[in-house]
Amino acid sequence: MKKNSLTLSLPEWIDDFLKQYQFPLVSNEERMRFVLKLTLQNIEKTTGGPFGAAVFERESGQLVSVGVNVVLNQGCSAAHAEMMAIMLAQQELGTHDLGIADLPEFQLVTSGKMCAMCLGSVVWSGVSEVLASAQPEDVENIVGFDEGPAPADYDQQLEKRGISIIPSFLREEGCAVLQRYVELEGVVYNPSRNS
């Protein structure tokens, strides 16, 4: 009999981390600083890759969910911060579609502009805005991850589907967080190619 179910979990320190904050976080700057702090915590506690994300109610700044990269400790190459935040938001709200009319609009805040997988996931998710710090080339150049096959007209692919994107927001701070991962010799878990 094959496995037919899987569980993905965030690190245990998340609850205590969230207790340090009072929500809502009204400005984009507050929201991004929160996500960068979350990311730094994931690095310092060595619980995963140097990425964090959160889903907020876009207008109110109420927190819906958070995610950090747990690829290594969950043994799951899809367990990126953005994927975790989106999937947990959907579980929280009981729908696969965060864009339905009887819910407020949602914003995904992410420490690094999404890899190709997470970009595709954002398009399916129903979020209406993305706020991102480090650029994909920062992730590739500073840390060495392969961010995958995103299209050349990345931002336009979101915009034409009605999803706003604010890239490079507090980008220097986002890059400093990536740099911290390198300093601590975090694992660059690109897949092996045994062929």
Added chain:
Amino acid sequence: MKKNSLTLSLPEWIDDFLKQYQFPLVSNEERMRFVLKLTLQNIEKTTGGPFGAAVFERESGQLVSVGVNVVLNQGCSAAHAEMMAIMLAQQELGTHDLGIADLPEFQLVTSGKMCAMCLGSVVWSGVSEVLASAQPEDVENIVGFDEGPAPADYDQQLEKRGISIIPSFLREEGCAVLQRYVELEGVVYNPSRNS
């Protein structure tokens, strides 16, 4: 306290379905016919979208995992067939990287060439080959799903990372399966855009 864990499950009929087969499945044709039958079952039992996938040991044809689309019944926009099959294979084998040297090479067999999210996921997964039936434009034209922002040089993006792709394999049969979903008035769950 926010949710910090989520579980994704395949439909209960999967175990009985698998009992009808004897593994390994040696040829690509056998493997694809198995995946198309799995997909048809997901449609007929109305347990999800018209997509199925499986991870096989590439050489032996031994089955590692299966996945079907469970977006609606799991309330998770990322719960595509390919994502489920890859994540379950990684759980089965206890690693986020299906490309590591002490494992055999793995092949992802999918009823429809992957959407942008699943393409990105394949790149992270460590699989060394993809065998796909319906083309993304079949999925868009026959059913009406938005397959997302994949790059123009889709196949080359895989090949340059050492991942082989065999597209349009039994494509007519793959399209017939999509057509069955339309006949049964399956839900086209593109996200809403409430902005």
